[in-house]
Amino acid sequence: MTKLKVIHVDMDAFYASIEQRDHAQYRNRPIVVGGNPNGRGVVSTASYEARKFGIHSAMPCRKAAELCPEAIFLPVDMDKYKEVSREIHSIFRAYTEIIEPISIDEAFLEIDNGEAIEIGKRIKEDICKNLRLTASVGVSYNKFIAKMASDMQKPDGLTVITPDQARRILPQLPIRKIWGVGEKTEKELNDIGIFTVNDLLQYDREFLLKNWGRRAHELLQLCQGIDESKVQIEQEIKSMGEETTLQEDTNDICMLRKYLKEFSTAIGKRMSKLGIKCYTVTVKIKFTDFKTITRSTTLSRSTSSALRIYQYSSHILVHRVPMNKPIRLIGLQVSNLVYPDEPVQISFL
Ligand code: TTP
Numbered sequence: 001m002t003k004l005k006v007i008h009v010d011m012d013a014f015y016a017s018i019e020q021r022d023h024a025q026y027r028n029r030p031i032v033v034g035g036n037p038n039g040r041g042v043v044s045t046a047s048y049e050a051r052k053f054g055i056h057s058a059m060p061c062r063k064a065a066e067l068c069p070e071a072i073f074l075p076v077d078m079d080k081y082k083e084v085s086r087e088i089h090s091i092f093r094a095y096t097e098i099i100e101p102i103s104i105d106e107a108f109l110e111i112d113n114g115e116a117i118e119i120g121k122r123i124k125e126d127i128c129k130n131l132r133l134t135a136s137v138g139v140s141y142n143k144f145i146a147k148m149a150s151d152m153q154k155p156d157g158l159t160v161i162t163p164d165q166a167r168r169i170l171p172q173l174p175i176r177k178i179w180g181v182g183e184k185t186e187k188e189l190n191d192i193g194i195f196t197v198n199d200l201l202q203y204d205r206e207f208l209l210k211n212w213g214r215r216a217h218e219l220l221q222l223c224q225g226i227d228e229s230k231v232q233i234e235q236e237i238k239s240m241g242e243e244t245t246l247q248e249d250t251n252d253i254c255m256l257r258k259y260l261k262e263f264s265t266a267i268g269k270r271m272s273k274l275g276i277k278c279y280t281v282t283v284k285i286k287f288t289d290f291k292t293i294t295r296s297t298t299l300s301r302s303t304s305s306a307l308r309i310y311q312y313s314s315h316i317l318v319h320r321v322p323m324n325k326p327i328r329l330i331g332l333q334v335s336n337l338v339y340p341d342e343p344v345q346i347s348f349l
């Protein structure tokens with residue numbers, strides 16, 4: 001029998017809940033954390049009371065203030081939220097060492113003793129009792145389904161999904177719910193008539209594989225509830241990266257730079273969420289003849305800035321990648337990572 005061994009924990013309205021916990025006057029009120037109603041900032045998160053007005057993360061604060069004039073805007077207090085994040089991790093460590101942090105308020109845990117459901121419950125209780133906060137927890141047989149589960153009964157939910165249940169739930173889901181399907185992929189799939197997971201499963205598989213290659217394979221796996229990725233403990237995250245096989249082999253610098261920009265934005269966002277910075281930026285290129293090269297730059301100061309990562313990678317592309325044959329794949333990776341609590345590393349440059 002497939003074991004339920006993965007737990008996904010995601011705190012509810014994390015920054016806003018901490019502020020409501022620490023200031024009684026904000027409880028049951030629409031709270032927006034990030035920026036201010038007149039400033040140019042965007043919403044980091046909003047309390048569930050504020051979400052009823054349609055306010056959500058990444059929305060301009062000005063718009064949030066229009067939607068809910070009585071909303072209370074609070075500045076981001078990152079040091080405090082990081083401290084709470086550390087406290088949550090020490091609760092996790094009471095149950096397992098296999099913890100993969102995904103962001104400041106989200107992590108996967110692997111439980112091998114067959115008690116994942118019980119441990120999921122206890123983690124929620126510990127968080128509630130010790131930190132006076134709520135978490136939504138998903139328990140399942142792999143990471144993808146566990147993450148889907150934790151999202152199903154937010155806030156304060158505990159959702160268990162067995163393989164049988166996954167097989168029943170998945171086909172009805174909009175394709176956007178599948179890991180890795182963002183706005184762009186959703187549109188591409190919609191354009192060929194795929195709106196739900198079932199649509200994809202019923203689609204001409206050969207066509208998908210021929211046109212989308214590995215991406216289609218991965219998508220088909222997830223749509224069938226298959227995800228073999230491991231819960232990766234923190235120390236093992238030594239780098240992060242993005243890459244893509246191009247629709248057509250090319251030497252078009254503008255297009256290649258556009259990919260680097262996209263990758264930098266995604267990587268920068270992920271690093272910021274984890275509070276990680278990097279020293280090394282690497283561009284990977286596979287040419288039309290499958291010859292692969294990597295070219296790296298090591299910075300004198302660590303960064304998590306998408307713009308800086310883009311500038312360095314773009315410089316590598318323009319000055320250090322020969323353009324004598326078309327390029328088939330482009331990738332960007334950051335490594336030499338610095339974690340939030342580590343003393344600042346002395347650069348070897
Ligand atoms: P999320 O877990 O995405 O959001 P949340 O915890 O506020 O709400 P939910 O109950 O839906 O999980 O993100 C965790 C924190 O990360 C969030 O409280 C604020 C921060 N964050 C940003 O600063 N910007 C963003 O765009 C997002 C999505 C999150």
Ligand code: MG
Pocket residue numbers: 010011012013014105
């Ligand atoms: Mg959350």
